[in-house]
Amino acid sequence: MREATLKDVATRAGVSIRTVSNVVNGYAPVSDALRAKVETALGELDYRPNVIARNLKQGRSGLLGLVVPELDVPYFAELARATIAAGRRHGYTVMVDQTDADPERERELLTRNSRLALFDGLILSPLTLTVQDLRVRGNRAPIVLLGEHLFDGSFSHVAIDNVAAAREATEHLIALGRTRIAAIGDQPYQTGETAQLRTAGYRQALERAGIAYDPRLVRPTERFHRRLGAAAATELMALPSPPDAIFCYNDLLALGALRSLVRAGVRVPDDVAVIGIDGIEEGEFSMPSLSTVAPDKQQIATLAVESLVALIEGTAAPAPAEVRAAHTLLPRESTLGISGLGVSGLGISG
Amino acid sequence: MREATLKDVATRAGVSIRTVSNVVNGYAPVSDALRAKVETALGELDYRPNVIARNLKQGRSGLLGLVVPELDVPYFAELARATIAAGRRHGYTVMVDQTDADPERERELLTRNSRLALFDGLILSPLTLTVQDLRVRGNRAPIVLLGEHLFDGSFSHVAIDNVAAAREATEHLIALGRTRIAAIGDQPYQTGETAQLRTAGYRQALERAGIAYDPRLVRPTERFHRRLGAAAATELMALPSPPDAIFCYNDLLALGALRSLVRAGVRVPDDVAVIGIDGIEEGEFSMPSLSTVAPDKQQIATLAVESLVALIEGTAAPAPAEVRAAHTLLPRESTLGISGLGVSGLGISG
DNA sequence: TGGCAGCTCTGCAACGATGCAGACATCGTG
DNA sequence: CACGATGTCTGCATCGTTGCAGAGCTGCCA
Known part of the structure; x- marks a missing residue:
């Protein structure tokens, strides 16, 4: 059985698609009578919004990707936790992927057809990527790098000294x-x-x-x-x-x-x-x-997310920043x- | 500057959108002359496909989500690694999220507007979710559970004894x-x-x-x-x-x-x-x-991904399975x- | 020369949602 | 009573891509 769409709900409730959308999102004022009808139809058809369609229309997914070489290396796991928290503070959901420290996998990420293109931005902790790789990326989302690599100044960076x-x-x-x-x-x-x-x-x-x-x-x-x-x-x-x-x-x-x-x-x-x-x-x-x-993982995560969000939302000059995080003995x-x-x-x- | 679309490329190359799409995806036979023209335009405009639009059209994202309570608990990190590998073997990209063992976060995942609805399927390792929570989920993607929770038989499960x-x-x-x-x-x-x-x-x-x-x-x-x-x-x-x-x-x-x-x-x-x-x-x-x-983490990951993929692709009866994984002293x-x-x-x- | 097959290429519709402009009804005010 | 303001609701266009059906051209054979 196909998933119900706004159109299905609209037909059943005898209203326009637009009105159903308004009810679902609580946007425009809708009369109680209509609202009730729509909500009944929503329930009967078990409507669930298609997030992909919504994202297409809005041009963003609200998702950030964090890519590390190995998730079961504790440093990266702890960093991932901090990054997920930092992302939430900025209204983004961070999801984590790993490359197994495989150069080919790292390059694959940047490919034209990479699924990571779904994400609004990427935080990469690269091992083997070169500036060249990053330049030719088929990826439209902004990128922030973790670690010391590729210090040619073309990409934003966060690292300790x-x-x-x-x-x-x-x-x-x-x-x-x-x-x-x-x-x-x-x-x-x-x-x-x-x-x-x-x-x-x-x-x-x-x-x-x-x-x-x-x-x-x-x-x-x-x-x-x-x-x-x-x-x-x-x-x-x-x-x-x-x-x-x-x-x-x-x-x-x-x-x-x-x-x-x-x-x-x-x-x-x-x-x-x-x-x-x-x-x-x-x-x-x-x-x-x-x-x-x-290394101050909290700070690294926060700085990385902040830089990335600034790039995504265009609130900062696109000039790549090199950010230093603190460390403690x-x-x-x-x-x-x-x-x-x-x-x-x-x-x-x- | 807006991202270039197929339409922009088509205009520049003086061909139809469809042809550009064909070139990008290598689908239909395209004459060398046209192909060259299109590829020039692609390069000049630095075209990158919009993965969201593609996903909308195809109705799938190729993404699986793995959600664990805490990523920096080594067991989960190791399981995540195994799951990512298992996903790749089935042609899916697995991305990992964590809930901080927070009941509210767990429930949030299943919400109507959860960003995880972008994913074709979800593997959850729940701590506090009830069957009730799972029933009312606003999420269209199939779910497979890890661990012993919620053994009422309505959802597929993978766990050791x-x-x-x-x-x-x-x-x-x-x-x-x-x-x-x-x-x-x-x-x-x-x-x-x-x-x-x-x-x-x-x-x-x-x-x-x-x-x-x-x-x-x-x-x-x-x-x-x-x-x-x-x-x-x-x-x-x-x-x-x-x-x-x-x-x-x-x-x-x-x-x-x-x-x-x-x-x-x-x-x-x-x-x-x-x-x-x-x-x-x-x-x-x-x-x-x-x-x-x-616990045999490889096996757990493999079984979970297999069950999930079967649900997604409809190759298995939707009857929820209870799967046992091995363990070794x-x-x-x-x-x-x-x-x-x-x-x-x-x-x-x- | 007509007809057909095969190859290229195109335009339209559709995926499911939201933005926008405006239709229509109702109401209050002068 | 006319008018504009307000409150509801709708239809159309659009996001960027791909599926589908078919148009146009070429070349070959009868």
Whole structure:
């Protein structure tokens, strides 16, 4: 059975389509008698408006899309929550998609026939997209980017200062007196821009402290996952002179490293201090809890949505903005130690 | 500047709208000469199809919606990933929304004017919705439900056997010789159906093993979050006779409990064994790693998408199906102990 | 040369809703 | 009583696209 349309309802109620529309939307004044008749017909036919038709007429859908590489990476999940909330505050519904960090999927998004063209605007957290890709997009909706990519100024951006964040994390380790500070997560190839900025921050901190840079202590990882962090930490501890601290480029790497260290009987932080970046909730509950530099996800989400809405509604100059969000160092047990227990580290007992 | 339409392109190229459409979609045979002219015009005007108009004409959007209570709960994030993949296999794009576990937001989804009406179908993981709510929905798209709610048979469902899952988790603890087995996560009120099923499974296992049910060992928690698990575990250990094992209704509760136990110097699993439900990746990397009963998320996602697509495309009888997905017990260190180290538990050293 | 098939291409209608201008009835006022 | 103001209600055009039926042309064969 076909869905009832305004026309069906109008026929049944013996009024014009327009009047039915008015009743449905509560627009123009409608007499009680007619209103009652229309409402009866609406009920009898179980009328439900066709949102697509309405959107076509109004030229907007009220939907924003957030596209992240991996939804099950906690940082993105937490960011998604914040973005959905920010969207609501501006009257938009945000829906989330992921690309599995697949370059082809990322490019597919921008395709002429992408279904995302239904959305009034897009917030992208790209991994591999180039400015070129974005230029030729078949997508009519405005775009705001998250992260450091594509800083050629043609698109609005929201990101933390990754160099500073990495520097502060490293400086925190230095302040604890550590000198052999390893780094896990470098990505010295084209699409690893965020990682490269963090490497820069790491090296800045070392340099300022007069600590020599030791390339053997820097482990690249293709992605920022727990398993890779664990493997890299194991390798680091097998070095002739292992590190006394590890700066991980994100919290998942750090949590993987943490487990492999503790599992191997290394005391954290006494033997090796560990810090990450992301400020995910999981890090508050690891044992020991994870020190981290937390980007202000609320702020990132709010700024991204605000920029996007301004583009959509034309309330701002279309000049692309580069927006910086805040970040905060959150020292926890993995660098400060476990307080209140009369012990100074966590290891294997038995 | 307005977006170019087919009409604009047609005017510029001196051909009919229909021909432009044909070129864009590669439909009918078009002579090379015309095709070239049209393509030039397309390029000059930077034409991008209006997906909304296309959808209106075709009566579908190719979009499925997945709505979960909280995206930053890892179980849901992992399920979302699986669902997005399953949707792609069927030619649909899945986009994810969350309700913040807010009853009003859940109901809002089904409203006449909900933007989700743009979607061809919806997969809902409801917390508080009643059958009543679903009946009066102003939403035309078919719906498939995740979880045990609303088992009155009017809607298609996909869920694991929660009673069995909880029973198997508890039996695993019993098989280890534990007798004072606590439970964290009961929700003995209307909207806590999943929790109640898990309580039933827990009690079944106790009963079968001839262990008396001790209500003091069952801690309710309003939600399934790490912090509440930690608090509940602390309370349990403060009992005159504390438990020697804890069954948590999900992995987040268990991870919270794990931390508070280890933090307090309790040896896991020697003193207290811990198990959860969900099989989230985080549990593989906690210290000790978390034993769990893992629902087959792939299967859940696949079954949900298949049911939904069948409803949308009318290839299946509209009779609502109740589908069971598989689950697997995954014993890890939090019950089996840490092997290969010559130690039998993890605690505080120093 | 007539007729037909096959290839291109076009115009119109339609998807289901809303904006707009105006028709019609009613009412109050001068 | 005439008039305009007000309050209801309607029809038409429109959003941008695609389905459908058919027009016009070409070329081939009898």
